[in-house]
Amino acid sequence: MSSSTIDTTKGTTGGTPATEVEVVQAKKPYGMWAAYVGIALIIIYCLAPFYWMLVTSLRQPSDTFSIAPIPAPVSFQNFIDVFDAKNNFAIALFNSVVVAGVVTVLTLLIGTIAAYALARLDFRFKNAALGIIIACSMFPGIAMVIPLFKLFTDIGWINTYQALILPAMSFALPLAVWNLTAFFRQMPAELEEAAMIDGCTQGQAFRKVIIPIAAPGVFTTAIIVFVAAWNEYIIALTMTNKASIRTATVAVTFFTGTTGRDIPTGTIMAAGMILTIPLIIMVLIFQRRIVSGLTAGGVKS
């Protein structure tokens, strides 16, 4: 829709007199200055709370309530305290890696082929199938968690990995299929046609031609799915009641202080940094791809 509108408007630009364009450009410095202030505000808005978490985590535990913008002295004591045996944080991190990792791999294995079918094949009920998958991504988690909790209690799945992995597919799979469908649609159809003329079946064309070319899209989807699975909370909270099987997002809400009543804020902030930093590093490396992945469903670029 947008492209058609652009085309029509473009037509009117044709006969623009040069002088008027210069007038427009002359006004730019003021606008640019305002834009820079705006950009600075956006960066502060996005990073200030995160910076506060970083600063708090790097203070000495006794300085937690300080409001100095820079920790003095810098201390890593909070990061040591996080791994105190009573917090069970190391095992929780391990659980998170297992759950999010398995969810990502399983989701991509079955989601990639589904997305290929939706983007490339011509069949009846295609839009209905896509509609069902998208509708699933709108499904409220609590409406799934409550009946599954009862089922898993009956079959003895509480405190198991599968009780964390399987329900997580409910949001991971629609997310992956949606993203990948958008990626596959962007790839030129001539690729498979050429492969099929050379004697490949559609299945072979998919394996030998599409998958290698789609690798960046699949990889981006993997990151987005992993982030979603890593952030998951309500399933992990409901399906576990033992510290040894909790994922990190749940474990961090169970941290207790030394005297029971006080909240170990410094330690919690350090745990928050540990949970966030791997994601931030991925974001910094793959930011361009992630942005295109996140917006792929919304805008055709």
Add this chain to the structure above:
Amino acid sequence: MAVVEAPPQTPVPKKTKEVDTRKQGALATKLLTPTMAVLLLVIGYPILAAIYQSLFSQGQGVDADGFVVQGDTFVGVDNYAAIFSGDAGARFWNAFYNTTFFTVVCVVIEVVLGMAMALIMNKAFKGKGLIRASILVPWAIPTVVSALLWKWIFDANGVANSILGQQILWATDGFQAKLAVIIADTWKTAPFIALLVLAGLQVIPAEVYEAAKIDGANAWRQFWSMTLPLVKPALLVAVLFRLLDNLRMFDLPFVLIGAQKPSVETISILAFLENTNSRYGPAAAYAFVLFLYVVLVSYAFVKLLGADVIGDNRAKTPKPAGRRRGLRTVAKGDQP
């Protein structure tokens, strides 16, 4: 869902086309079966089980003869009827109001902030990488971590009170608790809206704006009559997803403020707490009502506003100018 697995049997006029489509249909069935099977298991089954479970009541009751009954008792629609009376009803409607309030307020703020951010970022010539990276930071922080972080910022002795020079007890209860949730939620998601809108803005060539300026359109007019209509398809989809995400809001109020806080208790939290207290029947009833609410909102959004959720229109070749965009809907496939 079963319909998807059935091979296509429509007679297509052209013979070759028919064979081709049928072949592709068989392949598509094979490729889609694993996904549909998983979704049937983790979404199809739970929703049916939730309806069934919502018709039962747990714990001790007294039957007609005065005997104590333990375990599940069939109570029909009693769990739903309870929504309309007594304390349980008052608690449900409070949760319903909170859910709606958070959804409307957060999404409005997010859209306004996100649009503003996107318009500013679209003007940026330098430092695009830095902006993009910082915008992605709130997105990447797990919701639970951001809830804990904001809980710390809004601590009675925290930095928010120091900056404001006030002694606000944010995390206790009341309106300030709502405000804390709204601030934390918009912080995390406004940048996401900004990303989507920015992607929409970047497909608009600069000449379009220059032409508008020459024609005498001021900045507001340009925004209202050009930018907004052009980013509308992307924005509608983003808004719909944000609405549905906020309707199921759980982690943020639960971790930031806590359980048993009426001012921030959402339907998800209420259902979760009932489930924790082994009141599975009412929990399932609340969850199912939330599900219906979500279905209703998505249906209204897709039907009335024509949100192009499937994205099929944009994937197709540009249409002739002036042709009205059809209302592409997923309405038929709405209920899983």
